[in-house]
Amino acid sequence: MQNTMLKKARVAFAIILGFIALIGLKFAFGDKAFVLITSFLVIVMVSAGIAKKYYAQAIILCGGISLLIITALFFPDVAITKVTSGSKLLDIFIEIKALFSDSIAKLGLIIMVIAGFSRYMNDIGASQKLVEICITPLKKINAKYVLLGTCYILMQILALFISSPSGLALLMLTTLYPVLRSIGCSKAAVASVIASGICIDYGPSASGSVLISEITGYDLFSFFVDKQIPIVAILFVVIGVSHMIMQAYWDKKEGEHHKQPQEDEQVMASASHIPGYYALLPVVPMIILFTFSSLLEEYLPTFLRFKIDVVSAIILSFFIAFILDSLRAFDLKKSTDKVLGLFDQMGQSFITVVSILLCAQVLVAGIIKIGFIDTLFSFIPSEEHYAILMIVLFSLLIFLGSVIMGTATVFNAFAPLSAEVARGAGISVFKMLVPLHFAASLGRSFSPISGVILAVSGFIGVTPFEIIKRNSVQLALAYVLMMILSIYLL
Template identity: 35%
Template sequence: MDSTFIGPIVSLLFIVITAHLLLKKYNPHAVLLFSGLLMLSIALVLNYKTPQLSEPSGFGGFDLFKFIKESFVATNANVGLMIMIIGGFVAYIDKIGASKCLVHVAMKPLGLFKKYPYLAASLVIPIGQILFIAIPSAAGLALLLMASLFPILTNLGVSRTSAASVITASTALGIGPASVITASAANIVEIDAVSFFINNQIGIASILSVVMMVSYYFVNRYYDAKDPASVEEIIEKKEETIKAPLIYAIIPIIPIVLLIVFSELFNLFPVPITLDTTTAMIISLFIALVFEMVRTRDIKQVFSSLKIFWDGMGNIFKGVVTLIIAADIFAKGLISLGFINGLLELSLNLGLNAAGIIIVMTIMIFLASMLMGSGNAAFFAFGPLVPKIATKLGINSTSMILPMQLSASMGRTVSPVAGVLIAVSEIAGVSTLQIVKRNLIPLIVALLTMLCFEII
């Protein structure tokens, strides 16, 4: 057999084995890590091109473990640090009672939705999508919504899984000039990112948001009806004493306000001022500490309470960040064995017309993103090839790049190894597979809707 096909076939075998072990409830950290290392080892033996290390050791056997080291360094310096900081902040505001205050204050105007909890849950999708334009970090925004909206939704009467599912769904469409994937897509087709957003993304994203709202309304209501105990458990815990001042209700939403006000999308100041998510969370933590100092007038106690923040960061690191790193090694293994290239070759050799190629490429990216847990990784592998393929097919590059770009972020939302789902599931106290089960039908409906609009 041609060695060109061995890698993709082996990678498919590993996908099946990995999925089987995860469904059998083997430890996901170990399964993903060892599967990734084995695939990288096979890639080295077959002389496949492996991901570039910043400082290779000179010996392939050692380099396998350097992949883990560099993944730790890259993750902890970027998304890992952000997730840990947010996790610590969520733990802290919960401990000082700010989350309960937000729920108490929000429940009064939202009392109307007590009879329609699933409508309230579905409305999170367009609201979150608008916020996602200004806060273009899926994991960052989802965790901010976990701190602010999650307790409100569960108190309205939806299950923890339903609340977690709509929060992750609000990050399913990677649109907006500040989005990395949008910037990449616009650069590939050589148009301005703002123009691409206004002329191409807004229209289809609005339609897909409505489709997802309707789908999630029925899907979550159906699953919660099948498991009423999950909702009853929440309802039993609703009556809790509010010990902190009600002014504490503003603390959970401070990070969101900061990120919107100081976003690159708004020029509110003579000199541009922008904030990243991690810095906004640290500022918000110190504001919360000031609140506690004013309330307790006990500096020693406030200083001691900071341990809650560090413990929250540690819990997120051991449960979430390490799993993201293991998933990254798994993705590297798939890429090294030519999984992405194999999908690409398959789609181009099927002898389809332009519409058929767009459909196949879009679905391929959706599946690749779902398997690797990264929309960016899947799109960056396929996206640069679009101009060449579009020219060959005699079609507009934009009509091809848009569904591919959106399907990448949609696929991430149904991936059990995606950082956003891992982080949300940890705080919600549910498994990633439970969230994936809620997300799968609405996202497939949205994918098919998008393909119909783009192809017809």
């Protein structure tokens, strides 16, 4: 009991001492030093908390609230929210409510609906059918290393419709893995290719893409076509060819190329009972968005020039899939039960992805309100080479954060802040955010605690470090090439 009371007294004393230190810092060194040091301390404490595996959302939210409280106390002239309540401290929580409301209504809803649709496609067997049809022509390729590289490219294309790295990997393990093993590919080589299947997040269904579209106000599908495809098309080919070379190198070095193909215990999951047209269902949202996008508007007759947003397109696609599945099953009870997965996944995506975005918005609001961005960039020259250096440094931080945490959601947490940094430095927001988005997913593929790597290594029976070793050259080459392409193409 006494120890607990002593600890509480120490914490209270530390808080009081810290508050006195802040006052002394402001009056001794001025506002700029106060803003920079205080903001850096909060960011470091947030980063340290995440690294120690504290609940990231709580740490980020507390960091944002702390900065807003400091702003209210030390800079009373700064408006915390648009319409004040009359109390600066109450304004903090009114602003948080406004941020939450806006984010959930727009970005949060998009992410949840995409996640739910992806789960529904899996539950009705449409994702499995799409994979099965795509794999069939690959069986005719005899050159095993060419097949490995081709399979990587196929997986990245499938990522447009199956956005979960772990979900796509598990589908590949039950469909593609037996095919590759049967033609003599080593376990480690197959594991490496499958684990890197979504090493680059992209496309309208990726949460990072949705976030960039929301931050920039750029149409989501147009962003995918204009800003992502020119880069990822080159990266996919380069990584695919690198897989052909590096997997052959490692097999030769480890003596795997001398081993005879052996029958594997895993049995290919069959989707033969699912109609072929089910393979089109995951693609329907892409077809709708592409057909009614600005890219094709001038080619459509006037009566077909509709406007449709991502959420509406996905809900329409779900309704089409539900009707088809109900007619096929001719069992309304069974068909409606499958919809449970859609809403369950929407809830899960709120817990894992949307919540961290909401908390990140509060942290960004605190950083902006206290004046950190304006103060920081008052010291930074505006020449082009400084801008490029800043992009590289930020991408490295995001990359390392993804490696440490094993997830690409690091980008979601810091994207709003990075966008403000880019605007303050006069850099194109796309030039800043696109390489950060790609760096986060590449970092996840380098992490031994990444969910997809752990799933693949456990299923096949190789260590996560063996997968990372075999993929290190490909991913490092992709990172460097991605940075070059982003800087010069965006």
